[in-house]
Amino acid sequence: MAGSSMKAIKLRIKSVESTMQITKAMQLVATSKLRRAKERMENSKPYAAISREALQEAVMQCDEKSTPFLELREEKNRCYVVIAGERGLAGGYNANVFKALAAHAEDRPFSVLPLGKKAIDKFQHMHVPLLDDSLSHVEGLSVGSCFQLANRLIEGYQHGDFDALFLVYTSFRSMMAQEVQLEQLLPIERAEESGENARAVATIYEPSPAEMLEAVVPDYLAGRLYSAACDSFASEVSARRNAMDSATKNAGEMISDLRLKYNRARQGAITQEITEIVAGAEN
Amino acid sequence: MATFHLQIVTPDRMVYDGESPKIIVRTVNGDVCILPRHIDYAVPLAIGEARITDEKGETRVAACNSGMLSVHGNEVRLVAVTFEWADDIDLERAKRAETTAQQALEQLQREDRDFTLAEAKLKRALNRIHVKG
Numbered sequence: 232m233a234g235s236s237m238k239a240i241k242l243r244i245k246s247v248e249s250t251m252q253i254t255k256a257m258q259l260v261a262t263s264k265l266r267r268a269k270e271r272m273e274n275s276k277p278y279a280a281i282s283r284e285a286l287q288e289a290v291m292q293c294d295e296k297s298t299p300f301l302e303l304r305e306e307k308n309r310c311y312v313v314i315a316g317e318r319g320l321a322g323g324y325n326a327n328v329f330k331a332l333a334a335h336a337e338d339r340p341f342s343v344l345p346l347g348k349k350a351i352d353k354f355q356h357m358h359v360p361l362l363d364d365s366l367s368h369v370e371g372l373s374v375g376s377c378f379q380l381a382n383r384l385i386e387g388y389q390h391g392d393f394d395a396l397f398l399v400y401t402s403f404r405s406m407m408a409q410e411v412q413l414e415q416l417l418p419i420e421r422a423e424e425s426g427e428n429a430r431a432v433a434t435i436y437e438p439s440p441a442e443m444l445e446a447v448v449p450d451y452l453a454g455r456l457y458s459a460a461c462d463s464f465a466s467e468v469s470a471r472r473n474a475m476d477s478a479t480k481n482a483g484e485m486i487s488d489l490r491l492k493y494n495r496a497r498q499g500a501i502t503q504e505i506t507e508i509v510a511g512a513e514n
Numbered sequence: 515m516a517t518f519h520l521q522i523v524t525p526d527r528m529v530y531d532g533e534s535p536k537i538i539v540r541t542v543n544g545d546v547c548i549l550p551r552h553i554d555y556a557v558p559l560a561i562g563e564a565r566i567t568d569e570k571g572e573t574r575v576a577a578c579n580s581g582m583l584s585v586h587g588n589e590v591r592l593v594a595v596t597f598e599w600a601d602d603i604d605l606e607r608a609k610r611a612e613t614t615a616q617q618a619l620e621q622l623q624r625e626d627r628d629f630t631l632a633e634a635k636l637k638r639a640l641n642r643i644h645v646k647g
Contacts, residue, residue, distance in 0.1 A: 274527040281523055282593050285584050289556065374525045378595070434554040434586070437543055446542070446558035447582050450595055454525045 237500065240493040244486055251482035257320065258475035261468050268370075268465040272403060272458075279458035282451045289447065290419055292440035299389055300419050300448050309341040310362070310384070310393035312416070312456065314400040314463040315350035317369060321471035324401065324409070325349045331411040332399050342393060344384065346372070346460060362387065369467070372460045374453070381453035388417050400459040401466035407473065409466035412459075416452060516550035517569060518585075522592040529597050530566065538565040539583055539592065546583070548590055555585040559594065561637045563645050575600045577645040579638055596638075600645050608642035615639055 295301045311332055315325045328350070342360040345351045348367035355364065362383065366372070388396060396417035401409050436443050515535050522530035538547045540562025548555075564578040581594035615636035622629045 271526075275525060277521070277528045278523045278525045278593065281521065281591055282582075285556065285582060285591065285593060288584075377525065434556055434584075437541070437555070437557040443556055443558055443582070446580075447593075450581055450593070453595075457525045 237493060237496045240489055240496060244489045244493065247482050247485050247489065251479055251486070254475045254478040254482060258472055258479060261472035261475060264370075265465065265468045265472060268461070268468050269403070272461040272465045275454075275458035275461040278454045282447065282454050286419065286444070286447055286451050287421075288434065289436065289440050289444045290421055292434075292436060293444055297441035298444050300417060300444060301421075303418055304394040306339075306394050308393040309336065309339060309395050309397060310344065310387065311336070311341055312344045312380075312384070312396070312398045312400075312459075313346065313350045313354070314369060314398075314460055315345070315347040315353070316463075316467045317348045317367060319349065320474060321467055322474035324467050324470040325353075327411045328399055328401060329353060331413055335397070335399075335413050344380070347463075369460050369464050372457070374457055377457040377460070378449070378453040380456055381449050384417075384452060385449055398455065398459055400463045401470075402462050403465040403469065406469050409470055416455065419448070515571070518548070518550045518552075518588045518590050520566070520590045520592070522566070522594065522597055524594050524597050529594075530592075533569040534567055534590070535569070535571070536567040537590070537592070539578060540564070541583060548583070548585060550588075552585045552590075554587070556582065557584075558582050559592075561634070561641050563641065564592070564597070575645055577603060577638075577642045579641070598642070598645075603642050603646045605643065605646050608639045608646070611635060611639040612643065 290301065293301055295303065313328060313332060315328045319325060325347075342362060343350075343354045344362040345354050345364065346366045347369045351361070351364050351367055354361055363380075366376070366380075384396060387393060395415065397413060398416050399411065399413050402412045404410055517533040517535045520530060520532065520534040520537065521528065536547065536549055538545055540546075540560050541557040542560050543557065545562070546557065559578060559581045561579050564576045565573055566576065567573045576597055576599045578592070578594050579596040581592070581597075584591045584593070615632050618632040619629070619636065622632060
């Protein structure tokens with residue numbers, strides 16, 4: 232009896248140990264990818280921030296009629312750009328993105344442009360119309376493909392395939408905290424009126440604010456997509472690192488727990504054997 | 515020498531962040547030169563050559579592709595889709611791009627959707643070759 236439970240515990244320890252090896256390896260891979268991912272994210276930020284600022288200044292000079300990018304249409308169809316991961320085992324990373332989307336979309340119909348294999352699988356499964364199902368790789372997403380995406384999205388918007396465009400991604404706050412963000416890309420929202428307004432009034436726009444806006448919107452969108460993709464990937468990697476870190480810790484705890492049980496069983500077996508020998512000698 | 519603060523950014527990095535006394539860029543309306551104390555100004559960029567003078571007075575040439583230029587007081591921002599210094603341009607690659615774009619153009623009609631794309635590709639390739647040469 233004691234022997235078989237000892238064997239079972241030993242096997243258990245072995246299997247937990249090999250799981251721990253895997254989680255440990257994944258953690259190391261995530262840690263090494265994290266540095267590059269963070270660097271890429273930092274590099275992508277200035278463009279997104281500066282082009283956004285320039286865009287907002289031009290927006291203040293335009294009225295709703297002058298360009299379709301500002302016009303508020305009735306929101307019949309929405310489109311979401313959803314950036315999720317390529318793989319799981321990253322804690323709540325993928326689930327949080329989908330949860331935020333579901334909460335925002337409620338019961339309205341929507342179409343999706345998914346980035347990342349997990350997002351593609353999820354929406355295919357839900358039978359949501361997809362604009363594209365070929366972008367499974369967020370890690371190596373190039374600036375060029377972001378421009379292609381932006382152009383397609385703008386074409387779809389101008390064509391009336393959807394009336395509002397949203398972006399759902401995960402923003403990297405710190406190693407420990409990643410936050411899902413949902414923002415409206417089209418039509419462009421007006422920033423709060425402020426002192427900035429006066430500055431924009433004095434600016435000369437060539438050829439005109441509206442034309443300037445039309446020229447800059449595709450670039451802005453592409454930059455925004457690229458920076459969100461970099462941000463999301465850094466979040467994914469650090470979420471995975473954290474998840475694997477705690478998995479490794481848990482496995483370690485489990486192993487020491489099992490060792491204790493194993494030693495107890497071994498001691499029990501020895502005690503029993505001695506008792507048996509002593510009892511035999513007394514007879 | 516009077517200077518202004520110049521930032522040049524592309525989607526994947528900040529190319530230049532420092533003082534500059536003078537830049538020349540190609541906008542949709544033609545070449546424009548920005549000097550210190552320019553009026554607040556914003557304009558979309560075209561595909562063309564950019565000449566950037568740094569604080570030491572040295573002028574560097576670059577191939578600049580689309581985007582926008584904005585001037586706000588002493589802050590000048592060049593937000594480009596691509597921006598490559600002449601030294602960084604891969605001439606072989608640009609020449610290859612030129613031939614493929616030209617071949618594509620021969621197959622296409624002016625009304626085709628891809629015609630404009632191929633044309634833009636050709637322009638970018640020619641601009642790179644011109645800047646490098």
